[in-house]
Amino acid sequence: MFFLVIKRILLGLITLFIVSLITFAGVEVLPGDACTTYLERQAFGEALEACYQRLGLNVPAYERYISWAWGVLQGDFGYSLSGEMKINEVLGPKVKNSLVLASASILIGIPIALLLGIITALWRDRLPDIIISTVTIFSMTIPEFISATLLILIVAIWLEWLPGIVIVPTDASIYELLPNIILPVIAISMIMTAHMARMVRSSVIQVMASDYVQMAILKGVPYWKMVFRHVLPNALLPAINVVALTIAWLLGGVVVTEVVFNYPGLGRLVIESISNRDLPVVQALAIILASIYVGINLIADLTTLMLNPRLKSLQIKK
Amino acid sequence: MKTIVQKINNLTIGFQSQKGEQISILKNISTSINQGETVGIVGESGSGKSTLALAMMGYVKHGLFTISGECMFHSNNLLEMKNKELENIRGRKIAMIPQNAGQSLTPNLKIGYQIDEALRLHTDLNQAERDGKISELLNKVRLPSPETMAQRYPHELSGGQQQRVAVAMALAGSPELLLLDEPTTGLDVTTQAHVLELLNLIAKDTGTSMVYVSHDLGAIAQVSDRVIVMYSGEIVLDGPVRSILKNPIHPYTYGLLKSIPKLSLPGLPNSMSGSQPQPGSIKKGCSFYERCEFADDDCKVNSPSLDFIEDLNTSVRCFKHNELLNLNKLDSHNVKSIENRILKNEILDLSNVSISYAKQKFLDQLLNKINDTNPTVKDINININKGETLALVGESGSGKSTILKSIAGLLKTKDGNIKFEKNKTLSNDLKQRDPSFLRAIQLIFQNPDESLNPNHTVEEIVSQPLRLYFGLKGKELKDKIIEVLDKVRLGEFYLTRYPRQLSGGEKQRVAVARAFAAKPDIILCDEVTSALDVSVQAAVLNLLQELKEDFGTTYIFVSHDLAVVRAISDRVAVLYQGRLCEIGPSNYVYKFPSHPYTEVLLGAVLEPNPDIKPKLVAEDIVEEKPPENGCSFQGRCPRILGDICKNEVPPWQTVENGNSIRCHIKIEDLKNQQITN
CATH class of the missing domain: 1.20.5 (Single alpha-helices involved in coiled-coils or other helix-helix interfaces)
Structure with a gap:
């Protein structure tokens, strides 16, 4: 291990x-x-x-x-070429802002995705499944920049409920950011949630069709007990890796959405520094994004390993 | 008058086809199960036997629905009960032992928990009492050290142990009726015999009624009092086990029994033509009409009903049952004995072959060395003569398929070499083998579903070897394909079909055709009939034998089914844990098994005859690895001598009839011990 x-x-x-x-x-x-x-x-x-x-x-x-x-x-990314500033100072607050946005999307997206996935699987081919599945497939197919623009149009311009563009300084506190990130969070988590819900659905359906679930039913295990003890632990295990991939993939979505909402995060910085040929900044960003990607996948692999008795004992044997 | 536990009335279960038609999988089933009775339900795949067993628990699979009829458990119709009510019956009154215990135990829950769950649901015992009961149940199914066993996960047990856990789980609620869905399919012969013995004991002990569903008439014969034979969703025969297996009065059962190879009757069994019709394809007439050798025009138009015949206490669905009643009993002239022209020149020679699956260290990989002191297969010495059929037999893990793969070049050998036609050494590396050797050795796999490319038509599949080895093109190629297909009795119209459009038997014929298209000298058959139904198996065996007689091909035939091996082989090699135990002419080995393992193995074979009981000599413990030193069979040998077996590899001894065994015990002593037992 x-x-x-x-x-x-x-x-x-x-x-x-x-x-x-x-x-x-x-x-x-x-x-x-x-x-x-x-x-x-x-x-x-x-x-x-x-x-x-x-x-x-x-x-x-x-x-x-x-x-x-x-x-x-040594933890020093050097100097930015265009602005001639220390990259650590430029990146610091922007990384924080983007992380706030991403984690808010993840914290809201994952539970909703699990819930929707499980509901659609258990009520497979019946009304709840048909409605939710249609909505999720629909939201999966719309790219973030379109859903973001539509959200601005409807919520911010027509209804005037929330600010359409984020106008806060880069070093704003989380408290100041909060009302501003609602729309971006919705835009980002829509695709991710839909994607994950579909994955969870098919995983649960597959386990529901397995011999051991049929056996549990034939053993007389009450329905919800069967779902929680026999189905979910086995269905959600493979979903962990999918979730990790989706999160990593969400980073790309964050970049696009930030630009649409004028959000002071990494997104704008990526695009600006590429067009400025600001090599040290691009490299720093690439390393940071890649580290997050690698880190999330590492955590997912290790969690699966800890939770799956089959893999765990294989490791011990070795 | 016996108490009836379950009564099924006019049950029809089916599904809605894409065109909106209702298609029945079970048609008008009526029968009943008495208290304390063991009923065997027998049928080939697609006969509806598992659907019937599940319906007996009020369970209908996703996509299927009850069209009419009822399943009465005492006075309740299970098929109309709510899930809540069923939960109180399932596991408590009626319990199921599933087909594949390995997949039927939830992987993330410990064995102990899964049995405890059944106890919690169906008994009023407290925690301490339940813990005691779990140990008691595990003991009852004869699992070693119950306390540690309860702490294990399903994947940490062997197949036989998993099956025992499933039995323990089913017994937890002390059910009145036990349903067993192919409980021993997929287990090794010795394990199967032990599990069946256990089930018989339990039936006697608890007085539980049992319904035993299986395609294996051998297993059915051992456990049942009464047998129901199903064909195409209907009951065609229902009566006492002896009358059904010894004097079957339905043509399907008659043909089925004739097509099973038996240990007591050497030679190839008769085959039954055709295959079971697809559900919904029979609109009128008897569903067995197409394949029946007794049918006349009446059978084509009218469907026979299930008639009860008082004298025999049997129900039968056939107009012609009287004819069958007067027919001679199942006897020896239904068997075709094989005669191979074996030439005395050696075609393949394996000397000191060892094969290792051990993962190699990086340095050894670089140096192309294999380092393993205890390889999976070790010291195999076999000569094969031209025109011979040599069978490799043994239980799972005996290395029989591994040896085949090495001969084919798919797996590297660690030591030793394989020589073709005396002096041509077959290279270890497939890429370095001469193309003519590749052509000379062809392989037929167990499962044609996986060995035929689903995106290729039959024409493309068979054309591959012809193009590759003979460079045929155009009309010449097409003519040759037709010729080859004709040899395996497939007409020209099969050319454009895809594997999914063929039945199991037809697919395996295509695989045979592909192998023969290369005009090989040797064909390696890896469990070629294991995935097929019994009636189809006989046809494939007969086909293989005919082709062999035509072309003088040499077969190396791997199978776990000892009766099939008996039917087709000239010589048999018995393997245990990758080491040879005994090798010799089949006739002698089967008549006088000398090596203790051969004796154990043959003793455990189930015959479709309730009066021939298996002899269980050794325990069915599973060993994961061959022992480092001494005899490979030391762990299970009923005749073990002591330290010599543990420390020294036994020498070869020749037995008078031309078979040799590898054992420390003198052959005379072995014979004496076998007689005194």
Whole structure:
């Protein structure tokens, strides 16, 4: 068990290393660089040279990568090229804001998804299932930027219940953020919830059709007892990994939604820094997003391992 | 007058087809179960026997519904009861022992909890009393150390142990009626015999009525007082076990019994043509008309009813039952003995073959070395002559399929080598094998559903070897495909069919055709009839034998079914835990089994005859790994000598009839011990 955890963490670190290499190479091969973007039409001759000198772009790429990577290992992402600010300071509050948004969506989305999935499975092919399934399939097919725009139109503009655009400073407290994140949370969690509900539904249906559930019924186990003891533990286990994937996938949704709502999070930063060729910021973002991704999957794998008696004893035997 | 526990009246269960038609799976079933009686329900897959058993608990599967009729348990119709009411009957009054105990135990709950759950629901015992009862039940089904067993999860038990747990769970509520749905299918022969013995004991002990559903007439014969034979959703025969199995008066039962290979009758059994009709396809006439050798025009138009015949105490659904009554009994001239032209030249030689499944360390993988002191298969020495059928038999885990895979090149050997036609060594690595060797050795798999590509038509499937090995194209290819299909009795119109449009027997024929298309010298048959119904199995066996006689092919035939092996093989090799125990001509091995394991194995075979009881010599403990030292069978051997068996690998001894065994006990002593028992 212990070795397995170590092995998984090591694999995660290797993944992160590869991610950093790929983002570095990706930004490197794009035409133009930070100085040409920054100087625009004056990007030639001495001005360009001076800019290169100042930003350290005259050093070969691999040297830049090594010195950057060394910094990251010590928790320092270096300086942003365009703003010439410490990246840690730029990112800090934005990461916090995005995390607030993502965790609110997850905390609301997962319980709703589980509930809907279980209801639709238990009432399979009957009215509750038909209604909920239609709605979930519908909301699964609408991309966030459309549902976000529609939400703004209906709730903010027509009904005037909630602010349509988030206008708070980047370092606003969570309390200040709260009323503003309601619409973004709805927009983000809609697809995720629908997706997860479908997964849970099919998983529960599969377990309901299994021999051991039929056996439990034939043993005379009362319905709800059967659902809670025999069905759900077995049906939700495989769902854990799906949930992890969905959460990781939600990060992408956060980026898009933030832009629509003008939310001061990572989303806008990603887009701005890519168009500014701000390599250190892009790299920092890539590493942060990838770490979250790897971390969530690691946690999901380990939870499954702890909860599944079959896998647990396999590990002990080894 | 006996008390009736359950009475079924005119029960019809069916489903709604996509066209909106009502299609019946059970048609007008009426029968009753008396107190203390064990009723066997027998039928092939699709006959509706499991649906009937479930209906007896008031359970109808998702998608099916009751069209008419009732299932009366005492004075209640189970099919009209509410779930709440059924919960008080299920597990308490009527309990079920499922087909596949491994899948019927909830994986995340401990054995003890699952039995405790039944006790809590159906008894008034307190916690301490229940704990005592759990141990008592586990003891009753003869599971070792009940206390630790209760703490285990289902996957930590062997198949036989899981089945015993299911029995214990069913007994928890002391039910009046016990339904058993194929309870021993999928278990090893020795385990099966032990579980059946246990069930017989329980029936005697508790006086519970039992309904035993199975496709296996051998198992039915051992446990039942009365037998119901089902065909295409109808009861076709219902009567006392002896009269049904010894003098069947329905043509289906008659044909079925003739198609079962028996240990006491060497040779290939007669086959029954055709297969069971799809539900809903028979609109009028007798549903067995198509396959019946006694039918006339009357049977085509009119459906026979289930008539009770006073003299025999039997109900039968056939116009012609009198004819069958006067027919000669099931006897030996229904068997075709096999005669193979065996040439004295060796076609395949396995010397000192060992195969390991152990996961290799990184360094060993790099060096292409296999490091395992106790490999799954060890020291196999077998010569196979041209034209011979050699059978490999043994229980699950005996390594028989593993050896086949190595011969085919799908699995690397650890040590030893495999030689083809005396001097051509078959490479360990499939990619380095000469294409002509690949053609020469073909494999037929157990399950045609998985071995035929579902997206290929029969034409494409059979064309593969022809194109690959002979480079045939166009008309030549098509003619050859038709010729090959003709050999396995499939007409030209099968060319465009997909595997899903074929019955189980037809699919296996296509697999046989694909193997023969390569004109192989050796065909490896891996449990080729295990997934088939009995009536179809006989047809496939006959086909294999005919093709062999035509082409002089050599077969290596792997099966767990000892009666099938008896029917088709010239020579048999008995394996235990990947080590050879005995090898010799089938006739002698079956008549005079010398090695203690062969004796145990053959003793446990169930014959479809209630008067031949299995002999249970050894315990059915399952060993996960072969022992490191000494004889492979030391753990279960009823005749173990002592330390010598534990420390030294037994030497080969030759028995007078040409079979050899690997045992420390002198052959004379073994014979004497067998006689005194």
